[in-house]
Amino acid sequence: MLGNSLINQTIQNKWAELEPPRAEILTGCLFLFPSLAGVLIFFLLPFLGGFYYAVVDNPVDGRFVGLMNFIHLLGNQAFQKAAANSALFTFICVPLNMGISLFLALLIKRAGKASRAFQRFFIFPLVIPVASVAFFWQIVFEPNGILNNLISSYDLTPIDWMKTGWSMVVIIIVYLWKYAGYNVVLFLSALSNIPAEYYESAEIDGANSLQQFFHITLVYLTPAIFFVFIISIINSLKVFRETYLIAGKYPHDSIYMLQHYMNNMFISLDYQKLTSVSYLTAAFVTILVFVFFTYQKKITSSFS
């Protein structure tokens, strides 16, 4: 060990002699250049430049209006509807998704040798394009679809799934079906990092499986749960494909999401509203990321 670190040290010294750090920085920048140029051109600069549209009254020779665009946006009914729906969706979907995927991951872990095979089936929906199974979901939820067939066979009143508030439930089901697998993989890999000895010694101390779950599994899973929580919120903002591919261009009011609103603004090329939404969403995500990094350090350090 000692010899190794000595060698390492001499290598580092030698390396320092070989090349001055300035040249090092230059090569690093050269490798970084293509990516950084692309990020600047396609994301960062136009995003910052878009600020101009967000604070003027029209895209051509606009007058400075301060925060008026943001105030108009927040007062806009269509925007309020879209933001409320997106928020409701996130609020329901994230806990459900985490609960289901943790439950599945725990079951898969118990399956022993078969667990690898089981995991595969839950990743499957991630791979399948939403467009390819949209017809299946339509057949299930049409007014004369499979589900209503089942419902009416119990002499209950059929429900118009896609054209009432129930459409939110449909989208949540489709979303959970598709994305649960992602969290299952993350939870499984976190579960496999909990040393088996903890469970064995708890067993000897007479802890039942419920106690083991709350005092070992859940405790050591906290960092992973926290990560999955934040990433699930961020991913849930992306729900649109499902709605578009199943409900089409004009969905029911209750599944009119932020992205629908954006699409309408793109059609009318309302740059002020577009950039305002963009800035508001970006601020929200950035705050989430900062919360994540602040607390993640605390959480991880309290476990190691």
Added chain:
Amino acid sequence: MSRSLLLSPFEAKVNKNKSRTAKAGAIITLSLFVVLFTFPMIFTVANSFMSNAEISESYPSNANLSDEQPSLANAYMRFKLIPEEVTLRQYYTVLVLNTQYLVMFWNSIKIVVPIVLGQLLVSCMAAYGFSILKSKWSDYLFFLYIIIMLMPFQVTLVPNYIVASKMGLIGSHLSIVLPGVFNTFGVFLLRQYMTGIHGAYIEAARMDGANHWQVFRHVIIPMSKTGIAALAILTFIDNWNMVEQPLIFIKEAIKQPLSIYLATLTDKARGIAFAASVFYMLPMLLSFMYWEDYLVEGIQLSGIKA
């Protein structure tokens, strides 16, 4: 293992029985979930081998259901999994008779393949660049990359659109390909992977007089193969599934990827829709079969805290 030796043989046996029932219970519950999770795919594949007549009989169009008789029992749809007669008629229509499916499929390839290749090249270089720099400033920049990576389409489509319209790219596939290539997710993923490569390999190569480009070509790339494959399949899946960008950037129907076109098929074209759906998911299924391990690796890598 050593601790279980401390248990009396009786206790050990009880425990073993208990865990065996738990395992059986888990496998039974999981199997039910597996049916739920795989059913949509199985259903779509099975129905793609049915004739038009059989499809429209099993899934009568909505229009047959008049408002006066909403509970018309025979107008309800029934799940059908086994075709009365297996036919390739639908596939013949999709692949030979109607050329637009092939055109759209080709559009999907024309958009997705350049994104994947470009993303691999740009991200590999940038990830190595970050690992050379290792300064306070490059850490800030990397943090910025992570934030950009996490932004939903509501944020990124606006700057992408502004640039594309300034460059006159709106309506062409390039308006989707270029931002796709510079997506920061790839840099993040490969950087995660490369931190696992021991610095000693790089140092040894440098000692032998290799310059950074040679180290990159002959040490970093070969040692990051798994990470690169993981990135390739994740990018491929994500972009093959794209909906948001073509809806906004591509105006002409003939230039749309197949995912968008599938959404425009109505209930009258259900017979072909199943075959077209299977055709569209086939590249995904194949790559999943061959690269499942890389996909899992990629998801795990994306979960390691930065």
